[in-house]
Amino acid sequence: MPHLQPDPAGLRPRRIAHLDLDAFYASVELLRYPQLKGMPVVIGGGRRCADDAMLQDHGGLPLHQIQLARFPRLGDYTGRGVITTASYAARQFGVGSAMGLMKAAKLCPQAILLPVDFAEYRRYSRAFKDIILDIAPLMEDRGIDEVYIDFTDVPGGQRDGGRVLARLIQKTIFQHTGLTCSVGVAPNKLLAKMASEFNKPNGIAIVLEQDLQSKIWPLACRKINGVGPKADQKLHGLGLQTIGELAQKEVDWLIDHFGQKTGAWLYDAARGVDASPVVLDSEPVSISRETTFERDLHAVRDKAELGAIFTRLCQQVADDLQRKAYVGKTIGIKLRYDNFKAITRDQTLSDHTADARTIRQTAGQCLKRVPLHQKIRLLGVRVASLRPVKDALVYEQNRPLAQTNKAQEASYLIANEGQLF
DNA sequence: TCTGGGGTCCTAGGACCC
């Protein structure tokens, strides 16, 4: 007999909020260029985005005075890339994030195309998280525009199911940054995440234990955080469309079809059961850099170009490690062929390192173990098995030594730039 | 005209050790 009620032991008297900024990148760009308000705007395309020229050529005018006609249109863009964020006006045309720019250009050629400006987005990201921490100190960072917040013991966090505190946070973020966000408050992270989607943009949704059947069960299984395209397809194949239908299945049946771990997890998720804690801080597992080329490259015919890119990626990863004060033991590469198939190779060293030469040499060894007949579109370098360099001070005190290392790294890398291995 | 870049976690097989 399937359970029709949530398992009371799994639903704690917690109040957990999920908050994410609305159309974050596009909203930041609209603050910078208010004249674009209401226009379809997409962010993406990166460094080759045509409007770099525009940004340098605005005749010294303040950014907000640049005339609409001078902004580049999506329809004029030719090249690779995907949309990172689309403004709500652009979404009306069916344009959305992760969509290829060329495909989006067909749907909405008149949309304005802006390049991503991560430095600026990170500033806003820090600002909105600082505001939250001031009000509610138990916050889990889930990326540049998303957090979980434990409302349980925050004053006012229980009032009206959390609505009062959610409203306060929402208002304070808007006052200080001009950004809007959507908040869901529920007994756990799983439900809070789903709830935050209910009233986008600039909305608040409260989900209580007893709302499971009315508010959660009608939703598609795909709305469960962790059910992606593959799992969703498989669920459809098994005749399951909604979370409610999933909740009718026996745990053994789910385990038979999805394996022990995923099966048990799906069983819980369909019942709104999630005991995972709000994690305040966590150590990174890996640090990586990767790049998709402007055109597909061949290991033999484009050896010099590829070698230079490879070296640059290693240098960037080394810089990232040193800046963040980590060393890593496992060096890996990733490449993606022109048919989009990706492969990885890695090698674990006996000692941790953040040295660009060591990374470059080891990554070169990895590259040797990979078939290189086919053209490739992407190359990446990754360092894992990280360990924090506890004494960041040592780095400071040894600055002259560190600079010597830097110089040696640089000369080694320049000497080997055209090489692939 | 396909499909970014930065991550995390899981699985599964093999090596190796006890």
Place this chain on the structure above:
DNA sequence: TCTGGGGTCCTAGGACCC
């Protein structure tokens, strides 16, 4: 000569998320 589990580390691939 054959046959055990269990634990850990390494490697490769893939699903998923922001």
